[in-house]
Amino acid sequence: MNETQKGYHYNLDLHQDITSIIEQDFWMLENIGPEMLSALSEPVKFASSSWIIITSGHAKVDINLMSYEVKAPMLIAVRSTQIMQPSHISDDLNASVVVMSKRFRENLFLLTNSSSLYQLQSRHSVVPIPPELLSDFINQFKNLREILQDSANPHASKALLFSMATFYYRTLYKCYESFEDELSIPQGRISDRFLNLVQQYFRQHRFLEFYANELEITPKHLSRTVKAQTGFTAVEWI
Template identity: 25%
Template structure:
């Protein structure tokens, strides 16, 4: 019988899944120091995150991870970023050393500058909806991340209104430090730097920063200086999905963000997403979600 990966809606559900819900102190944030719960956490975990982001920093040498059906083996100090909607399977049965392994879980509501999941996914290139982000960290930058993690963890132990603000500040620094180092191509190296993975990564980030997303795949291929056929081949090989399905996911995410967080009219949202006719947008939205934009807004 085929195993079904459980969909985890929030941090509380994940902590229950990990047998750690007794330690929950905040609805929208949690930090886990793995060595403190070595005998509580299942050696094998499988879940699809729905409403939260995850950052893992670890010096682990023998952890096997499967993210969105892509198997990887981590054998160096690394950073891992997981976005809502991604699936993770972890097998740590061979892991005997878990010192300096931290997992941060947070929702978009926790950070004051982030009104939505889409805002975080758009702003930080390492949070993509499809291709996962794992980076090896060199010695000097590992020390920096370890310091951040320890400080956040220590603040979390006796959490109060002041410590929450400190944690928010430290987490914000982690996000922007990582973004800067990736932009500078310094101190961090991607785990998967194949040509096809690189193109998929660039494609997702190009979609995120395109104002009118509802374009043909050839529009994006041209900006990447490759053919539409090769772009589609790279996407399929790297993610198992089509380029069109990934584009649809981002269009729907941005549309839902506008419907939830703004008072923009349906006409305005349709125009900003690149639809030349509002009825086309309504039909597109209903076809992919079973709801009209107005029904979605009322539900929210």
């Protein structure tokens, strides 16, 4: 069974075949230079969750109309349906990207949703990578590349999934440690409490009214607040 049949592809040509990226469960590209990113003159709506690791250079990007100054080393985590547009890219910019399909992201969610890191990720689309961790990110790409290139491995999908989950708990959490004080605010934000409930009950309860009742607010107020705080409606999260 070849890589395409398994639903994986490595180093897909972004310019010529961008639509087929979202047909893959897991896709990655390394050493993206300013030429490719400069071609994004219009806002791009992401169809899949993506991690963009900036390894050198700097840029300015807008994500859902919020402007961010990006300076290497830095992680940009873009969720599906979010809109991104770079407005400035330095000549020495270099980046690598991982794209995860909805199915892959949901499976990863099942392994990571109990972590407080999930709440922090939903708040912060752009975070600095501590310089001492950059080599860990580079090694993770090497590990993912080796899994993708091993076309004889019938367990590649699980290897990718557990590799990402291990990286999540072993390395990625360190990028969010400076934000952990946000979680100590009494009762937290409505969106944090809502996401905690969704993590517990999403299999049993699919309707907004259940979560609004648990939080003792109206469904309209819940949806409006979650949308304002996370960029997604409550129904989309469920």
